[in-house]
Amino acid sequence: MAGDLGDLRSRIDRIDRTLVALLAERMDACREVADIKAATDAPIIAPDRVRQVLRDRRQAGIDAGLDPDFVEQVFRSVLAESHRIEVAKGRADEPPQKIAGALAGALETAAVRIDHVVVLVDDIKPAAGFLASLGFATRDGGDGVAAAEAGGATIVLVDPRAGTEAAAALRRHGSGVRYVAVEVLNAAFIGAALGDARRVADVTVDDHGHEQVLSVADPGTGLSIAFISRVGHRVPIDSAAIRALLGAASR
Numbered sequence: 001m002a003g004d005l006g007d008l009r010s011r012i013d014r015i016d017r018t019l020v021a022l023l024a025e026r027m028d029a030c031r032e033v034a035d036i037k038a039a040t041d042a043p044i045i046a047p048d049r050v051r052q053v054l055r056d057r058r059q060a061g062i063d064a065g066l067d068p069d070f071v072e073q074v075f076r077s078v079l080a081e082s083h084r085i086e087v088a089k090g091r092a093d094e095p096p097q098k099i100a101g102a103l104a105g106a107l108e109t110a111a112v113r114i115d116h117v118v119v120l121v122d123d124i125k126p127a128a129g130f131l132a133s134l135g136f137a138t139r140d141g142g143d144g145v146a147a148a149e150a151g152g153a154t155i156v157l158v159d160p161r162a163g164t165e166a167a168a169a170l171r172r173h174g175s176g177v178r179y180v181a182v183e184v185l186n187a188a189f190i191g192a193a194l195g196d197a198r199r200v201a202d203v204t205v206d207d208h209g210h211e212q213v214l215s216v217a218d219p220g221t222g223l224s225i226a227f228i229s230r231v232g233h234r235v236p237i238d239s240a241a242i243r244a245l246l247g248a249a250s251r
Contacts, residue, residue, distance in 0.1 A: 026078065027085055034086040044086055050079060067234045073152050106193030107184070115183040115228050116147075116154035116237060118245075120166065121175050124159045131155060145239035156242060165246040173222035179214065179245065181226040181237070187211040190227040200224070201248040206241045208232050214248050224249055 037044060054072055061071030088095075103109045121127040124146045128138040136148035136155070144161030147154060158178070160167040169178060184190050191203045191213035203213045209232015215225040226245055228237070 023078070027082065030082040030085050031089060034089045037086065038090070045083060053079065069234050076152055106190055110184040110186060110190055112183040112185065113152075115181045116156050117180050118156045118158060118178045118226075118242060119176065120170050120173070120178045121157050121159050122170065124157050124161075127157050127159075131157075141239055143239050145242050147236060149236075154236070156237070158242060158246070162239065162246070163243055165243065165249070169222070169246060169249065176221075177223060179224040179226050179249070181212075181228050184227045184229050187213045187227045187229040204241075204244055204248070205231065206238070206244065208235050208238065208241075210237055210241050212241065212245060214245050217249060 036042070054075060057075045058068035058072050061068045119127070124140060124144070128140060128146050128148060131148040132138050134150075136150045136153075138146055138148045140146040144159050144163065144166060146157045148157065149155075158166050160170060188203045188211065191199055194213070194215060198216055200214050200216055203211055205211045209230055211229045211231050213227050215227075217224045
């Protein structure tokens with residue numbers, strides 16, 4: 001069995017090298033696109049093209065049996081790098097030299113991205129209205145928890161209707177960011193690395209497979225960091241999971 005695992009890891013390594021080579025090829029094509037745009041005074045960003053790419057890649061993911069949200073997340077990163085290359089191509093300064101480096105420590109090894117930010121507010125309605133005016137799509141479940149989403153960015157609004165924990169946190173710390181949720185490869189791994197002194201509770205797993213652990217709060221601001229991994233289907237975080245972490249934070 002160990003030999004089979006080694007063979008599979010070697011296969012994954014080969015696939016990953018192919019992916020890197022394909023990314024390099026794509027970015028080379030983007031540099032050529034940048035040259036054409038510069039020569040024709042074409043706009044750097046073409047919104048219709050971006051939307052088309054994301055729709056097509058999501059469908060390609062569905063056809064390939066992949067979660068389309070995952071595929072979209074990957075291609076949003078690719079598009080952001082493509083845009084950066086197109087814009088940076090005309091800079092006079094040389095790009096900084098970078099090395100592969102070593103990943104030291106549990107969090108540096110396992111952290112992926114900011115998954116969502118939880119903000120305490122006195123009243124969801126005006127806060128959601130403000131985010132909607134910026135272009136976020138808002139969903140208010142009517143239970144004191146609302147989500148505002150744009151692409152891969154998610155802000156969760158919580159007001160006192162969410163329960164006694166939310167109300168207590170508002171009284172103690174006032175409105176503002178309560179915790180930042182960082183997606184990690186494995187929340188249990190991070191929880192073990194934090195140890196009892198730096199986490200407020202054991203790892204929790206909700207009905208949708210969101211595995212979460214919460215750090216102790218900064219004594220000055222009340223800010224905590226949540227670490228989340230998905231061990232179920234890829235679905236948005238729900239109000240029950242938010243309440244669970246708020247309850248853990250209040251202990």
